[in-house]
Amino acid sequence: MKEVRVGLIGTGGMGKAHAAAFRNVPLVFGNEPARPVLDIVADLDEEALKTWASDFGFARYTTDWREIIADPAVDIVDITTPNHLHAEMAIAAAEAGKHIYCEKPLALTSADAKRIVDAVEKAGVITIVGFNYLKNPAQAFARRLIQDGELGEITLFRGTFDQDFMADPAVPFSWRLDRQLAGSGALGDLGSHTIGLAQFLVGDIVEVCGTTSTVIKERAIPGGGSGYAAKAASDAPLRAVENEDITEALVRFANGAIGTIGTSRVGTGRKLGLGYEIQGTKGSLFYTQERMNELQLYRHTDPVSERGYKTIYIGPEHPGYKAFFSLAGIGLGYNDQKIIEAHELMTAVAQGRPAYPDVRFAYGVNKVMDAIETSVGEKRWVAVSEFEAQ
Ligand SMILES: NC(=O)c1ccc[n+]([C@@H]2O[C@H](COP(=O)([O-])OP(=O)(O)OC[C@H]3O[C@@H](n4cnc5c(N)ncnc54)[C@H](O)[C@@H]3O)[C@@H](O)[C@H]2O)c1
Incomplete structure (x- = not known):
């Protein structure tokens, strides 16, 4: 069994949905080909974050998302922040060689989305974007x-x-x-x-x-x-x-x-x-x-x-x-789509194949x-x- 370590950025509505999805992947799909580990989570309010990290079972937390990008233990950077932050965070993650799970819309503009695609394809990392309704x-x-x-x-x-x-x-x-x-x-x-x-x-x-x-x-x-x-x-x-x-x-x-x-x-x-x-x-x-x-x-x-x-x-x-x-x-239900989405990413990372829908699909949107x-x-x-x- 391979362990894949997740670094989540953002603990709002979608942060909760992603954390719940990763926790449920092994319960629904089993431990193969990979098991997610909720390793580290970032948000801005340290007190609230500390409680949130403990409630959701994250081992560590930080108020500086760049610590997640720089951390060699992290395999997947999961971006659930407001839209304007996606490009900066995804490009930094790709340049650090991290696989990426990013919420939609991928970027504010198609020009920014293309910059993400270029960084991802240059780094050869695996990505999935949160078009969860496709996973029904x-x-x-x-x-x-x-x-x-x-x-x-x-x-x-x-x-x-x-x-x-x-x-x-x-x-x-x-x-x-x-x-x-x-x-x-x-x-x-x-x-x-x-x-x-x-x-x-x-x-x-x-x-x-x-x-x-x-x-x-x-x-x-x-x-x-x-x-x-x-x-x-x-x-x-x-x-x-x-x-x-x-x-x-x-x-x-x-x-x-x-x-x-x-x-x-x-x-x-x-x-x-x-x-x-x-x-x-x-x-x-x-x-x-x-x-549905x-x-x-x-x-x-x-x-x-x-x-x-x-x-x-x-x-x-x-x-x-x-x-x-x-x-x-x-x-x-809605969250089951997210479990299927998170499982698709886990499986793709374990098997070294592209996940779907990736940043190129999201660039098209x-x-x-x-x-x-x-x-x-x-x-x-x-x-x-x-x-x-x-
Ligand atoms: N796929 C879906 O069905 C779906 C549904 C809702 C939202 N979304 C997308 O998810 C993203 C987040 O939406 P939401 O509803 O969860 O928003 P939200 O406002 O509930 O949560 C955003 C979180 O990001 C945190 N944040 C902001 N700046 C940060 C920073 N610099 N570092 C760390 N954390 C930071 C905020 O403090 C907040 O906790 C958006 O892109 C949105 O379009 C997707």
Whole structure:
């Protein structure tokens, strides 16, 4: 059994999800080909960090993330900090020869994402980026159906990611609304997952035309808490929101399919409204993350009298599920996707092979995001190739 030592940077919402995933990898998948060791964790507030490290079973902690990069004992640097820090941390990790687990969006711009790709490919390290929704066994199965031609030629992809966590105007300002720290708003935070799914299932997006809206233009400056848990006093001063609440884009794929990518962080009623409808000449698929254990499949080749969508419950025949349960329909949850993601990285590191989706895949998502933002700014269709190798 090989041990792979993890150095985690960031103990917010995603830091917790990553730590829980690594702890659960051996419980779900066993100790082979490698067992993660929660070695060292970094964040800014030393007192809170000390408790957090002990609660999650990390052997050591530091308030200086560069100590993790410089530590010869660390094999994987796991980056769960706000978006603006990903590039600096990932490049430093690659240059130190560390394997990398980084949250999405990989970088603020495709130019920064390319710098990460260059550093990673020069160092020859293994990477995975947190597009965890691709790890739902339903998605690998959907991709197999599409690649096997079961849907015929793909004609349309309509994808969404709507949530309503920012719909209440009383929710205070946070790093997600600060352009320098987050980049785009709903597009990078949520829509990057939809773009990832679109490119995983249908193929490369080559041209986009987008529009955006910022519904709530000012929010209270928080007095405590962070991330989703930030709180503000009722008389707190206001700060202008610097990125969009909603993005909608028309898209064209390299294979001729067309579609839409839509995302909102003020989408009332939508709690985890990541989903898609994919139509092809022989059939269609419908999926929503709010029912993540089900995939809807329609075959236009069925007898006319029997045509209609059917529900497929994910089970051991769908890649990634079998390690959890041997019967279909019992069901996985969000954190199980993270366990599958962490296991993919552990296995790739132990076997010395690439993990998926890696920083090059994530760079592709960043290019589409840049194209959409440029399209919004310049009010025109934009080719994704405009952001090639910048
Ligand atoms: N894959 C997903 O489903 C998903 C979901 C939510 C967030 N994310 C991504 O995860 C990342 C983090 O989001 P979050 O919701 O966990 O944010 P968060 O605000 O909850 O946590 C960020 C943490 O990073 C810490 N931090 C900031 N600067 C630091 C530094 N210099 N050194 C060490 N620690 C530092 C903060 O103190 C905080 O604890 C973002 O890139 C976000 O887009 C991904």
